[in-house]
Amino acid sequence: MERNVIIAVILSMLVIVGYQLLFPTPKPQKKVETASNQLESNKKAEFPQQAVIPEQKDYQDIRHIKVNTSLFKADITEAGARFTHFKLLKYKKTLDPDSPPVDLINSPKFGLPVEIYPTLAPRLAISPYKADKLELNLAEKKNGNIIFEPVIKNPLVIEKDYSFKDGSYLLNLNVKIKNPTDKTISDNILFRMVSHPVAKLDRYVFRGPAYSHNGLYEEVKLKDELIEYQGALDWVGYGDPYFLMAIIPPAGNDWRVTFRRLEGKTDEVILWTPKITLAPNEEKEIDLKLYFGPKSLEELKKVGYHLANAVHFGFFDPIAKPLLYALKFFYKYTHNYGIAIILLTVLIRIIFWPLNHISMKSMKKMKDLQPVIMKLKEKYGDDKERLNQELMRLYKTQKVNPFMGCLPMLIQIPVFFALYKVLLMAIELRHAPFIAWIKDLSSPDRLPVGIDIPYLGGLPVLTILMGVSMYFQQKLTPTSMDPTQEKMMLLMPILFTVLFINFPSGLVLYWLTNNILSIIQQIITNKMLERSRA
Structure with a gap:
């Protein structure tokens, strides 16, 4: 030569x-504040460091609801109507034939997805619910849903309706918010997820929070600061090169998202709705979609919402695809x-x-x-x-x-x-x-x-x-x-x-x-x- x-x-x-250092992903337009400044500017908002499932002595008869499809097995606790397990049946943790499937829920110490609460009452994130069924078994592309009625109805009634379809990693989440008081309430509703990488990965690949706005993909590289984005939003979530947990909000709103590092590689993503005002006994609905599954181009393209942008190979993406x-x-x-x-x-x-x-x-x-x-x-x-x-x-x-x-x-x-x-x-x-x-x-x-x-x-x-x-x-x-x-x-x-x-x-x-x-x-x-x- x-x-x-x-x-x-x-x-x-x-x-x-070194190319990640030489050609970093362009930083999104965002506002970076210290956690203390952020909390000072949003005194009503509380960010729970840990969201432990309440014990039965606190809430009687907390049950776990089973969801079984051909692609995944999920468990939902009535403590907050949150996922405690989401196991992908087609993907094992290791090559061992007896290896258990990959479980996307991996940070229960810091919270379970999806926690939903108003800034006025963050404890509603883990308050008890009653499900309308204990088990949902779906096959042959059939649909099904589980409705969770809240036990605590103060200061807001937050009902959750999860819809599933066999053969799809896309879930529907309908949230009904009702003001049961005789006073008008105006507040933000927060949707919180916490996660860390599912598998051991090369140090030079990205893992962490990401989002898409107007079809543009952005990676959020966290250290100690709290990072915020506000504007149009296709989806927001947490992923590593192989798997993704994403929230897809309704289109047309000016959404706010905050990101922060909790511990080690564990990161928090919170989606804030625009301010919602409810007159006495008034009810409003928020229709969200959730994607919990593999970062497969075929699967993500079927879902739409620019989720396929999550399969991103960095600077060489135009050649890699x-x-x-x-x-x-x-x-x-x-x-x-x-x-x-x-x-x-x-x-x-x-x-x-x-x-x-x-x-x-x-x-x-x-x-x-x-x-x-x-x-x-x-x-x-x-x-x-x-x-x-x-x-x-x-x-x-x-x-x-x-x-x-x-x-x-x-x-x-x-x-x-x-x-x-x-x-x-x-x-x-x-x-x-x-x-x-x-x-x-x-x-x-x-x-x-x-x-x-x-x-x-x-x-x-x-x-x-x-x-x-x-x-x-x-x-x-x-x-x-x-x-x-x-x-x-x-x-x-x-x-x-x-x-x-x-x-x-x-x-x-x-x-x-x-x-x-x-x-x-x-x-x-x-x-x-x-x-x-x-």
């Missing part, structure tokens, strides 16, 4: 770690995402074949010109300006562009990054097997060998094969470096092998396949150049 090519490759690897669609297209016919990755790599290689061919020819010509270049350096070594002029004249005469040696690599770097994000974040690749020991293309490959290898656990066979293929590729590639530099460059396969050890096995498979195709193309190009000289 040309030295410039090697530098470009090294820099490209570093960008995997087409790659994901291509992977899904190949999977439709192969039923194996590993084979789909190989086919996608072949497709990418075909697209870049002309550029790579030009690059290889350029590097070969540069190698052939090295004796002439060395003589020019000896002759004009003390006159840099003259040396550059003579070199440019030589390149022009021989029709060689030195930059063409690294241009194809630079063009392919965004594709590499985009595929990295897809393989790390797309739920389609989660727990997707390839062959033999590779059971999860979104995780590093490890072949169990009967002994515990320090820091690895198993043998990274695919990664080692990638390093070996890179070595042979480097040996075949024409180079204009001196012998010392060539020996130094032989360390590159080792460096890349170490770098890729903890990368998703799907990405290693892509790079291995790409190396093999590069070797094949280099052999073909070398033979073509030999024929042209004969």
